[in-house]
Amino acid sequence: MTTYIFGEAMLEYHSGGALGGLRYGGDTLNTAIHMARMGMDVAYVTALGSDPISDALVELWRGEGIDTRFVLRHPGRNPGIYAIHVDETGERSFLYWRKDSAASDMFSLPQIDTACAAAAGTDLLYYSLITLAILPPAARGKLYETARAVRMNGGMVAYDSNFRANLWPSLSGARQVSNEAIALSTIGLPTNSDESELHGVKLAEEDIADLWHDVGCAEVIVKAGARGCFASSASDTAQLVPARAMRLVDASGAGDAFNAGYLASRLSGKDTHTSIARGQQIASWVITRKGAVPPIDNDAPY
Numbered sequence: 001m002t003t004y005i006f007g008e009a010m011l012e013y014h015s016g017g018a019l020g021g022l023r024y025g026g027d028t029l030n031t032a033i034h035m036a037r038m039g040m041d042v043a044y045v046t047a048l049g050s051d052p053i054s055d056a057l058v059e060l061w062r063g064e065g066i067d068t069r070f071v072l073r074h075p076g077r078n079p080g081i082y083a084i085h086v087d088e089t090g091e092r093s094f095l096y097w098r099k100d101s102a103a104s105d106m107f108s109l110p111q112i113d114t115a116c117a118a119a120a121g122t123d124l125l126y127y128s129l130i131t132l133a134i135l136p137p138a139a140r141g142k143l144y145e146t147a148r149a150v151r152m153n154g155g156m157v158a159y160d161s162n163f164r165a166n167l168w169p170s171l172s173g174a175r176q177v178s179n180e181a182i183a184l185s186t187i188g189l190p191t192n193s194d195e196s197e198l199h200g201v202k203l204a205e206e207d208i209a210d211l212w213h214d215v216g217c218a219e220v221i222v223k224a225g226a227r228g229c230f231a232s233s234a235s236d237t238a239q240l241v242p243a244r245a246m247r248l249v250d251a252s253g254a255g256d257a258f259n260a261g262y263l264a265s266r267l268s269g270k271d272t273h274t275s276i277a278r279g280q281q282i283a284s285w286v287i288t289r290k291g292a293v294p295p296i297d298n299d300a301p302y
Contacts, residue, residue: 001267004070004119005032006045006127006143008103008134009057010080023291024057025082027128027162030253030292034260034282036065037302040267043067043122045115047106049078054102070115074102098134107139116142120149124267126259128160129194132177133167140177147184158187158263159217160255163194171200183216187266189259191223192230205230209238221262221276223255228280231272241276246284253292258283261301 007028029044036042044066048054050073057079062068080098098104106112119125125147132140147157159181168174175198182188195208203211205222209232212220222230224240232238261282265275281301286294296302 001123002041002043003032003035003124003126003263003267004043004045004115004122005029005035006119006125006146007032007131008080008098008101009044009046009048009061010082010098010101011053011057012082024060025253025292027130027160027253027256028126029061030256031126031260031263032066033061033064033293034257035264037296037300038260038264038282039065039302040264041067043070043118045070045072045106045112045119047072047074047077047102047109049073049102050075051078054079070111070118072102072106072109072111072115074105074109077102077105079103101134104134104136107135107142112142116146119146121153122150122155124156124158124263125150126158126160126263127181128162129174129178129181130162130164130167132181133164133174140180144180144184147181151184151186156186156267157184158189158259159185160189160191160259161194161198162191162255163198165197171198174198179215182212185217186219187263188212188217188220189223189255189262190220191225191255193225195222205240206232206238219272221272221279223258225254229258229276231276233272236272241273241280243280244284246288249288250290251287254283254287256292257286 005028009026009029012023012025032042032044080101161178196202208222209220219233228241228243230240258279261279262275265278285301
């Protein structure tokens with residue numbers, strides 16, 4: 001079973017004490033690494049620069065077990081950069097330098113057609129609203145075409161509406177793009193706070209699931225932070241599944257980790273509730289450690 005994940009990977013500067021310094025991150029990349037650590041066959045599609053730091057990133061991801069054949073190299077652009085600060089409660093704030101990043105221009109590179117053709121036959125295609133936000137409209141269209149091909153070939157398409165307001169000129173434009181992605185998806189993985197910000201009004205998890213169903217996504221898991229998640233699909237009774245109480249150290253990447261556990265489990269044929277438990281297991285391990293993708297330790301749930 002194969003997974004193709006499209007997205008943006010960025011250089012990360014983390015202010016967190018001993019773990020400070022230059023690393024890497026990105027919502028879809030975090031999910032790809034967790035899935036690869038779980039033994040899944042994962043290909044990551046993005047673009048980096050043609051520089052020594054980009055070379056080192058590819059080697060690191062390859063070492064995590066990711067298929068890097070389609071980590072494309074842009075001749076004239078570099079990776080984006082972001083800084084993350086974690087406060088004493090474990091909550092995060094970010095600064096970004098990503099304008100004209102290599103990833104935002106990945107669909108202009110000649111190798112992207114080969115990547116999309118390979119992805120069309122995958123068992124699972126995954127991307128996020130951040131992926132769509134950094135791409136120009138024509139490139140989004142090509143990714144949508146790939147999603148349609150995956151579904152026509154019997155594969156699943158998963159989508160997370162990971163909303164970053166500074167990437168969009170308007171809420172209405174972001175909602176339109178998100179709805180286009182929702183309509184092509186078989187699995188939806190929204191977060192309650194993102195959806196409330198995207199729609200400009202506080203929404204209950206049930207309302208978010210209904211909105212996604214109305215647009216066309218049959219299976220929706222709404223992440224609700226410490227409260228757990230709300231599961232809704234045609235085959236299951238909708239309900240809130242509580243999260244395990246854990247001491248929060250760093251919330252970075254919790255949703256990405258949940259997505260990885262959930263998608264890996266669903267791809268392996270497990271039901272939604274078994275898959276939720278797996279997603280919560282990975283997320284619980286992540287939030288009790290520093291960083292979005294902590295180094296593997298003796299308690300790692302892989």
